[in-house]
Amino acid sequence: MAPGDVLDAAQAHGPAAASRAAHAAPRPAWINLVPTADVVRRAAAVEPDAPLAGVPFGIKDNLDLAGLPTTSANPALADAPAATSAVAVARLAAAGAVAIGKTNMDQFATGLVGTRSPYGACACVADPAYVSGGSSSGSAVAVASGVVPLALATDTAGSGRVPAAFNGLVGIKPTRGLVSTRGLAPACRSLDCVTTLSRTVGLGRSALAALVWTDPEDPWSRPRPPHPPAGVATTMRVVAVPAGPLDLDPAHAAAWDVAVARLRRLVPHVVEVDISAFLAAAKLLYEGPFLAERWAGFGHLLDPDGPHLDPTVRGIVARGAAIDGASVFAAQDTLAGLRRATDGTWADIDALMLPVTPNHPTRAEVAADPVGVNRRLGTYTNFVNLLDLCAVAVPADPRADGLPYGVQFVAPAFADDPLLDLAGAWCGEATPVPPVPGGSSLLAVAGAHMSGLALNPQLTAAGGVLRYRARTAPAYRLFRLNVPGVARPGLVRTGDGPAGGVAVEVWQLPHQGVGALLDLIPAPLGLGRVELDDGTLVTGFLAEEYATRDATDVTHHGSWRAALAAVA
Template sequence: MTDFPLTLAQYREAYASGALTPAQAVREVYRRIAAHDDPAVFLALRPEAEVAAEAADLPRGPLHGIPVAVKDNIDVAGLPTTCACPDYARLATQDAAVVARLRQAGALIIGKTNLDQFATGLVGMRSPYGVPRNTLDPALVPGGSSSGSAVAVAAGLVPLALGTDTAGSGRVPAGLNNIVGLKPTLGALSTRGVVPACRTLDCVSVFALTAADAFVGFSALAGFDAADPFSRPVPVGRPGPHPRRIGVPDAASRRFAGDALSEAAFDAALADLEALGATLVPVDLTPFFTAAALLYDGPWVAERWEAIRGFITASPEALHPVTRAITERATAFSAADAFAGRYRLAELRRATEPVWQGIDALCVPTFPRPQTVAALAADPIGPNAELGTYTNFVNLLDLCALSVPSRPRADGRPAGLTLIAPAGRDAALIALGDALHRAGGTPMGATGAP
């Protein structure tokens, strides 16, 4: 189909006009998946006939007839949940809460996508099932941990996908594939039925080709879940006029690892911000970066151990070597260390609070520079850590974030932006994110469509 829809708005228009039915959409989606010829994107697909049969009688919700991919640490009834670890695989007997909401909204669940094992990584290369190809440049890592979900959207296979985000897993792969990644306020989307990484910091994220589509997905999935002890009532809100006072890294807080092309691309994006009427306010990010260091250098790594304690204790050899090395660092921390970490984080949260009195949102690079597959092969840890420079502090400080495509580097490689705001202000980021995406002229993912 030459005019097959890409965005949610295009799907709705095609259905309303009668140009397309959900059953026809299912057929085309499966054809595209087969033609994409990258077996590392999906780890499991539901039978096409089963999904087509569902398409005949879908709820008329906000996601009616929208094909959706789901990261493989989120349960989908009838499909295995592997977390990219074959020995861990188990058949899910019921849907995760967010998947149940997808169905209630009329979505079509297509299958489960690849990830960095146990959602530990920002590179998308820590999976025994292979590495999904970056849709823009196969020499680059796809980003993780939600690698398969980001690639599925960027390649135009599905218009919406679910990931998870603890340290940037819903933002970094979005930035590396020119799509939108919405990291919601903690607790806004239920994590019941999601295999945890760091349970106190985890959230389900949304990938889409546009900021508007990401917000539709977020709105359909958000809601308090009394059965999830980490759920909380968070107002969804509605996108309105975009924020005007935008914090940006001050001179001492700019971290590009010496990459002049990435820094120049960020400066071009800041010029777009000013052209859109924003006032740029330099911000010292030192306390934010200090908070970020707690995630892997502090006791929060023990949460990753706790999430799979029984499994890693019984079968340590079943883990990817890098995943195991990171997780086993938890044994170096004591209960006293955990409390000390909580106290330090409370101090840093208080230290960052005044920043928000002077700005409406913060704009940072999604990552300092794109990383290559070759660089990760030479050093599996260093480049991964660098990718989290501007993402690791967000969940720790209870902030929401929106990663959007921006002006590419001079060599054509991606250089995304992330907008950040305090908890509960997810909707406030959408209009500005959409405007920046348009101003940069970046196509939607790898589709070539504006």
């Protein structure tokens, strides 16, 4: 978001006006509010050129704000004001944002419905018969109702993305550890993420830029690498959707079909992938021994029982007391296997688009089956932190009945920046693709130099960065060459290739890196001009046509990676 856009957001939702609106708003969205006089005083002290100067924000009430209690929606904790603010809260304030108050939530951040709070149930802003989603329910309602443009939330199992989808918002769940969780009351300490809710990707991104920091006092904090990991492209052009049917209610299924059609108009390549391992991982969070981590985090607050405790939350988390250590380690082993099973999914795609939820339940449906309905809502969100992924929920076209509908883009850890570019493009806030820096060249690779394959270290050692994934024009074929050493293909312009082309990766390398690579290219391979499916010409690996005489044509596999898998 440009600085002017941030200031526009601040002017449209000034701190004093936001504070007055919050005080006048229905209480279920807010648990505690900063006095308006204090808000005005804090706003007056903000440096006018601060990145988020004057932007009012809400804070989910499991994050500390100095001077107000942190209740986690437990009234028994309402008498102990926090001495200091959570790191995330303090960083937003340092960037010029002004805290308005603490928002309602599913108690102890355990729930995806927004109804599990002694302070009252939050409803969808479009229709009060439907749930708001949770656990960051109050933060979502505060933003969606226009009281504040920005709110802090958390997302352990989907607690930020679900209410974003149900209220037409952008919910950014960054890579675990990029944002400090010091000052956050834990739900699942190893999985907790501080997230943002906003109406635009741009404002959420500006907030995230202020939030990201390596906290030496947070053992779960970790630094953002200077460059994306080797398999993460700086521009996302290949997006996957699930292969086969999904567990969606009819209205959600129709909206999903509309979203997929929209995606096909947005990105050059949409492919289908098997998501069964992702869904299996999702079930571990509440249906397996990982529930013990919630008991470890706040089980001591569940006794004695009383009206201050939500009975559904207490009943779920109390089961964690009986989980033994052997079961936890067995579950970790299962998760490691599922993580390995999903690793290959990212080899040829940049991101995965999924529904956020299978349905949008009514408050009556949740009341009739509070555990079952909530469990189903996490079908497509629970796995993200377990598998160490980042995600952003974005509004899609509303359902036929007018209810908000959202999808999410998911990508590997530390793919946050290009993922937000993709989300921005989806929302019509496209970020211009930066030009190739001076002193660098683009290089298309179709074989052993691709991400994760045997010769890829030659590119990364030369300072290469994966720019984007693409396919060639239809004029090319791919052959498995009879060469010693590492198995290698040859890309040849024959004029009769398949309509869908051959998969390539386009890497950005400094000129000296390209020069160093030249000495490592054996005959019959060399560098030449490769035409991509969008008509772009880039330098790339090509093979002399004579080498195909005793080579095997593997073009029908579509990529060298698929050809290798076929003979593995």
